[in-house]
Amino acid sequence: MIHIPFVFYLRILPEIVLTAFGMLIMLVEGPARAGNRGKATGRLALTGAVAGFLSCFVQARYPGTAFNDMFRVDAFSVFFHLLITAATVAVVLLAMDYLPAQGMERGEIYALLLFGTVGMGFMVGSVELIMIFLSLEISSIATYVLAGSRRDSAYSTEAALKYLLLGSFATAFFLYGIAMTYGATGTTHIDLIAAAPGVAQALHGVHGLVLLGAGLMFIGLGFKVSAAPFQIWTPDVYEGAPAPVTAFMSAGPKAAAFAIFLRIFYGALSASGNTWFWMVWVAAILSMTIGNIAALRQQNLKRMLAYSSIAHAGYVLVAFAALGKQGIAAVMFYLAAYVAMNIGAFAVIAHFSYRDERYVELRDYAGLGFKFPGASACLTLFLLSLIGIPLTGGFLGKLFIFRAALDAHLIGLTVVAVINSAIAAFYYLRVMVYLYMRTPDREIEKPLPSGTFAVALGACAAAVLWLGIFPDRMLEFATRSANALLFHIGR
Amino acid sequence: MDFVAHHLLTIVLLTPALGALLLLAVPRGALGALRGLANLIGWLGFAVSLPLWFRFQPAGPHFQFRESLAWIPSIGARYSLGLDGISLLLVLLTTLLGAVAITSSWNVTERAKEYYIFFLLLQTGMLGVFLALDLFLFYAFWEAMLVPMYFLIAIWGGPRRLYAAIKFFLYTLVGSVLMLLGILLVYFQHGAPYTFDLEQLMTTPLPAHLQLWAFFAFFLAFAVKVPMVPFHTWLPDAHVEAPTAGSVILAGVLLKMGAYGFLRFSLPLLPEAARDPRVRSLMVALSLIAIVYGGLVSLMQQDMKRLVAYSSVSHMGFITLGIFALNPTGLAGSVIQQVNHGLSTGALFLIVGVLYERRHTRAIADFGGVASVMPRFAVVAMIVVLSSLGLPLLNGFVGEFTILQGAFQEHWSWAAWAVSGIVLAAAYLLWLYQRVFFGTLENRANAHLHDISGREFLMFVPLLAAMFWIGLYPKPLFDVLRQPVTELAQRVRPGWASAGTLATAPPTAPSGGAR
Numbered sequence A: 001m002i003h004i005p006f007v008f009y010l011r012i013l014p015e016i017v018l019t020a021f022g023m024l025i026m027l028v029e030g031p032a033r034a035g036n037r038g039k040a041t042g043r044l045a046l047t048g049a050v051a052g053f054l055s056c057f058v059q060a061r062y063p064g065t066a067f068n069d070m071f072r073v074d075a076f077s078v079f080f081h082l083l084i085t086a087a088t089v090a091v092v093l094l095a096m097d098y099l100p101a102q103g104m105e106r107g108e109i110y111a112l113l114l115f116g117t118v119g120m121g122f123m124v125g126s127v128e129l130i131m132i133f134l135s136l137e138i139s140s141i142a143t144y145v146l147a148g149s150r151r152d153s154a155y156s157t158e159a160a161l162k163y164l165l166l167g168s169f170a171t172a173f174f175l176y177g178i179a180m181t182y183g184a185t186g187t188t189h190i191d192l193i194a195a196a197p198g199v200a201q202a203l204h205g206v207h208g209l210v211l212l213g214a215g216l217m218f219i220g221l222g223f224k225v226s227a228a229p230f231q232i233w234t235p236d237v238y239e240g241a242p243a244p245v246t247a248f249m250s251a252g253p254k255a256a257a258f259a260i261f262l263r264i265f266y267g268a269l270s271a272s273g274n275t276w277f278w279m280v281w282v283a284a285i286l287s288m289t290i291g292n293i294a295a296l297r298q299q300n301l302k303r304m305l306a307y308s309s310i311a312h313a314g315y316v317l318v319a320f321a322a323l324g325k326q327g328i329a330a331v332m333f334y335l336a337a338y339v340a341m342n343i344g345a346f347a348v349i350a351h352f353s354y355r356d357e358r359y360v361e362l363r364d365y366a367g368l369g370f371k372f373p374g375a376s377a378c379l380t381l382f383l384l385s386l387i388g389i390p391l392t393g394g395f396l397g398k399l400f401i402f403r404a405a406l407d408a409h410l411i412g413l414t415v416v417a418v419i420n421s422a423i424a425a426f427y428y429l430r431v432m433v434y435l436y437m438r439t440p441d442r443e444i445e446k447p448l449p450s451g452t453f454a455v456a457l458g459a460c461a462a463a464v465l466w467l468g469i470f471p472d473r474m475l476e477f478a479t480r481s482a483n484a485l486l487f488h489i490g491r
Numbered sequence B: 001m002d003f004v005a006h007h008l009l010t011i012v013l014l015t016p017a018l019g020a021l022l023l024l025a026v027p028r029g030a031l032g033a034l035r036g037l038a039n040l041i042g043w044l045g046f047a048v049s050l051p052l053w054f055r056f057q058p059a060g061p062h063f064q065f066r067e068s069l070a071w072i073p074s075i076g077a078r079y080s081l082g083l084d085g086i087s088l089l090l091v092l093l094t095t096l097l098g099a100v101a102i103t104s105s106w107n108v109t110e111r112a113k114e115y116y117i118f119f120l121l122l123q124t125g126m127l128g129v130f131l132a133l134d135l136f137l138f139y140a141f142w143e144a145m146l147v148p149m150y151f152l153i154a155i156w157g158g159p160r161r162l163y164a165a166i167k168f169f170l171y172t173l174v175g176s177v178l179m180l181l182g183i184l185l186v187y188f189q190h191g192a193p194y195t196f197d198l199e200q201l202m203t204t205p206l207p208a209h210l211q212l213w214a215f216f217a218f219f220l221a222f223a224v225k226v227p228m229v230p231f232h233t234w235l236p237d238a239h240v241e242a243p244t245a246g247s248v249i250l251a252g253v254l255l256k257m258g259a260y261g262f263l264r265f266s267l268p269l270l271p272e273a274a275r276d277p278r279v280r281s282l283m284v285a286l287s288l289i290a291i292v293y294g295g296l297v298s299l300m301q302q303d304m305k306r307l308v309a310y311s312s313v314s315h316m317g318f319i320t321l322g323i324f325a326l327n328p329t330g331l332a333g334s335v336i337q338q339v340n341h342g343l344s345t346g347a348l349f350l351i352v353g354v355l356y357e358r359r360h361t362r363a364i365a366d367f368g369g370v371a372s373v374m375p376r377f378a379v380v381a382m383i384v385v386l387s388s389l390g391l392p393l394l395n396g397f398v399g400e401f402t403i404l405q406g407a408f409q410e411h412w413s414w415a416a417w418a419v420s421g422i423v424l425a426a427a428y429l430l431w432l433y434q435r436v437f438f439g440t441l442e443n444r445a446n447a448h449l450h451d452i453s454g455r456e457f458l459m460f461v462p463l464l465a466a467m468f469w470i471g472l473y474p475k476p477l478f479d480v481l482r483q484p485v486t487e488l489a490q491r492v493r494p495g496w497a498s499a500g501t502l503a504t505a506p507p508t509a510p511s512g513g514a515r
Helices: A006-011 A013-029 A034-060 A075-102 A107-125 A129-147 A154-185 A190-195 A197-202 A208-224 A233-240 A243-268 A277-295 A301-321 A325-352 A373-387 A393-407 A411-437 A451-469 A472-487 B002-006 B008-024 B031-055 B085-104 B112-131 B135-144 B146-156 B161-190 B198-202 B208-225 B234-241 B244-269 B271-275 B277-299 B304-324 B328-359 B375-389 B395-410 B412-437 B454-472 B475-492
Strands: A064-066 A071-073 B064-072 B077-083
Touching (some): A006 A013, A006 A064, A013 A034, A013 A075, A075 A243, A107 A243, A129 A154, A154 A233, A190 A243, A243 A301, A277 A411, A301 A393, A325 A373, A393 A411, A393 B161, B008 B064, B008 B077, B008 B112, B077 B135, B085 B112, B085 B244, B085 B328, B112 B146, B135 B161, B198 B244, B304 B395, B328 B454, B375 B412
Antiparallel strands (some): B064 B077
16 A cells, blocks of 8 residues: 655645546536536536635645655746636636527536646646656647537537647657657656756767657647647637637646646756757747738637737747746746736637627627727737737736847847737737727627626736736746746756 | 925826826716816826926936836836936926817817827826836836827828828837847846846946947837838828827827937937947938928928928938937937927927818818918917928027037038028928918808817917927026036047037037027
8 A cells, every 4th residue: 555645635736626626517517407507517617716726825835746756846836837727717707608608508618627727737747757748638638629619510620620630649749759758868757857868968969869859749849839830720729619718728738838848848858958949949930920920811810819829839939949047937927928818818709709609700899899898998908918018918028038038149039029029019900900990890799798707807907917017926936936947957 | 295296207197197097987978077177187287297397406416306116126127217308398398288289189079088098198108208217117108108199090090090000000119129129238238237227227338339239229219200211101191190189299299209219218328339420420311311301292292281290200300410410509409499399390280180170171272361261370370380490589490500500510511401401391381371371262161261269279379388488588498408418418429528529619508599
């Protein structure tokens, strides 16, 4: 009988709580009366998500490792735990507004959201490649199913299938990369890989196996964060999936994937120096440029934001290429801001989409600015933040990225990023043009007023402004987390 | 009272923004209340800025009324405000023109609530740009101010407003983001402990080649804003499409932000780049081209607003010429001319606005003989036109003369080219006046134009008063400017006074014959 200390359970408390609530939802859904089913499961999911968020604070009080050193609680994992569970709370709120309006209020959607979050929680806390892989799968499979949850829509089914096929392909790459790394170093633990002699030799071009492993893992993760040239799936999946699920995909899994990006490349492979630097550099430039240029031509708001999310993955990779504590902190701060502004933007889209997502074209937003002043003002705020206008979180996120990149003397990359962020302004502005300056050519049906939507929107807007005006605490937290990440490899 | 005295700048800065919050609470339908409150806030904003003028000590420390609070300690950004002679004049210009512009918007009835809110937010943004002594804070205001201006043009503008608004936004944004890189460049050169504080960054020695890079990064942002040729193409579009009050603020204040940027940041932070002969001749050449080209293009315009817009290009050329003369005379003239240009061009746009409100056209050909039906208005317009073309005893003359004097001290040919701008200005402005106000009243639609109302007259009064005041007795303005421009010139060209290009022009007496 293996003895498991109680503190281990506390260290994975958020995951335990979320799993428990996920299962509870599935249990409750059956016996609940048909009319009441959606409401009951929604409330349970919200309680579960909030409890998961709060239990991160409990987890944070017990730093250390658990389960044979496979799971680690440090500032880094707590940061991402908080970010991901907060995103899930917002998405559950959105779903509680969206699902009844679509007539698709089903408990399993809520349960899958929570299970997906469990996967992401394990992703950001794991320090062992097999564990990382397993948790990546938990989160991905939940997301595949969620993407197809508009069962009577061909687009949604197409999205799920595409996501599943390409996603499995990418995970296979990732797994192969793990195998190569194991072959080169004889271990799958992040800290031990970092100390393995083969990794340091890769710096001198001796150990091709390490580089091959790094390259394969980069492909797998590049797919998950939708970085070019692995971004092909993004627009179709974002368009087809139900809007709250798109919000979920663009926030949580992306942040979690970037977390393991950081763990593996800064944690495990940092001794290989900058051998993988050019990979990141090329992917950053491609993502920003392809994302922004393609977004210029989109008429569908969800597709536009899909391309914009590709571009934003590129900005994050710029900070990633900066190779250092500042870069890591910039990545983390940016992700926090991005999660807030992106979920906020998708919240508005989900709210106005109406039955069967009839209204997601740009022209449907004509004249909404004066009909729904509150929601439109919030959407405008999120768009301004995505552009990177001062006093919003998006601006400071970009500033920290540029700062880190310039500090690392990546001047060319920074200039490309800066020009890209100016190009991007055009398509974000276009949405505002429709909101406030166009008259509608067809009237859209009015969405039902909804309390949960208002709460989600208000929370995102407050977060964007808070990060934009008083960023200090978040930046300090991010820097502490970056230190925690680098601490174990003695850098 | 002590609290107020120590936070004068914050009060000046936040009055419009707090007013905008107040307006949020007023119901949409209550047009009268919205209008009244907005006017009240606008003029209150001017009133609270007046103590700055009376309490400012021309011989006192460089930056006065200082306030400094930690904002984002981890990157060294501070909420740091301060005022010297240069920013004092521009702040007063901003509060005055802002109030006048709000009064001129009396007839905005569509979405008046949002209109006034955006306007007041814009006002805070502009004041922040002139007051900030921290580069980060400056940048935040500089960019944030784009948003309300964008909405003002794009919602309440003319037929091609969308095109004009997006062009304005993108041009300015591209310039600004590159400036951000310039700021970061200087910031990193300073090294730990990191700071965005202007005065501390000024002590950082920067290698000459880096100064050049940073200078061009800043230059792009400021040159777009001024605008200098060839970055001026957004200006005519934005002006023509913007509502009257928007044009007044755009020409009166926004363009000054570019010139102010050169004076406050480019020159003191990057003195070696600024005095580099290549840079300087490029700047002067662009200024002279703007003066001549702007004047020639103005001559050919059929639309009154476009004419005034191009005349701004020409007048702003004088301002940048004065700056890059890099001597106290030129610098002082440049600041005075910024104030003058704000007053006269602002007034010119108001005049066009008055005509447009009555006739809904801005084509010069649609008018003629207006003086016979609107005699009072014709007198006001005459004074404004004469002020803009630089008639002695009115304000325009003082600024242009001082700039020419400063330019002449550097090289006679600079002044010679620039003088042609004054001649052109006389030509296009007088010709404009003649075609609109004189002649016989041929167009029947003009026969029943009613003369300007009391409110319309009142909004011209402060501008006219300022024009006469500066034209007749500019000494107080030169007094507040003397110290900052002398320090600036000495910083950019150390030993300038001893090397003295012209013995007859002592650097501490910038006003010369204009007094």
